[in-house]
């Protein structure tokens with residue numbers, strides 16, 4: 611099984627997941643001055659209105675909020691042929707201090723990165739089918755940096771004690787992720803992959819340029835989560851669950867702004 615430790619971390623994933631050395635792996639370092647402004651890129655449209663979150667869980671890699679992806683709601687539009695449907699969101703974060711994001715911007719790391727995972731329900735009949743298709747998934751990435759408290763995050767951080775251990779899940783209804791989005795929806799977009807095994811190269815990445823602020827206290831609550839299940843005797847704090855930037859291999863990053 612894979613993880614983020616010395617033995618099972620990102621540098622050894624290629625052994626079980628050879629695509630780890632593929633041509634469109636994520637995350638990447640985004641070099642803003644090399645991004646190509648594309649005036650054809652539509653603005654992102656988020657219709658997370660009648661949100662149908664169902665539960666929050668600890669899957670041993672992150673804390674995940676799942677959504678009912680049964681009908682066309684919670685849609686993401688933008689640099690995509692069709693509207694993609696929200697399936698779940700989760701976070702990646704560091705230990706104390708400022709690293710923890712997966713994407714970097716001109717080498718700058720953020721304290722955390724929120725990933726909203728969507729799938730192309732217009733073209734595919736299930737998430738699993740979409741997840742292996744080159745245009746199957748779209749992940750919206752939002753950077754988190756330390757500053758003032760983010761009110762909208764408290765519903766999540768106040769629930770984390772319920773999912774301390776790997777394999778725990780609890781009800782989590784009517785959470786609308788709109789409250790975790792920055793004011794600007796300016797973005798970079800590029801073809802990439804899942805950043806955790808199975809590392810499928812099926813993701814159109816949409817990374818927002820503007821971070822949101824969260825407090826050190828709120829981030830501290832993420833670090834009370836554990837990678838291990840209640841049965842395991844080894845207690846390992848869930849932190850530094852991020853993959854470092856991968857080679858660009860000739861890909862172009864497009865910008866929705868000048």
Ligand SMILES: O=C(Nc1cc(S(=O)(=O)[N+](=O)[O-])cc([N+](=O)[O-])c1O)Nc1c(F)c(F)c(F)c(F)c1F
Pocket residue numbers: 669671672673674700725727738741742749803804805806807808810813
């Ligand atoms: O659903 C998935 N969600 C997911 C993605 C990422 S991600 O970091 O790779 N990402 O895309 O943001 C991180 C976490 N996480 O909890 O940390 C996730 O839970 N992954 C996933 C999967 F688990 C499979 F077994 C599979 F077959 C498949 F197609 C998948 F796409």
Ligand SMILES: [Zn+2]
Pocket residue numbers: 700701702725805
């Ligand atoms: Zn992720």
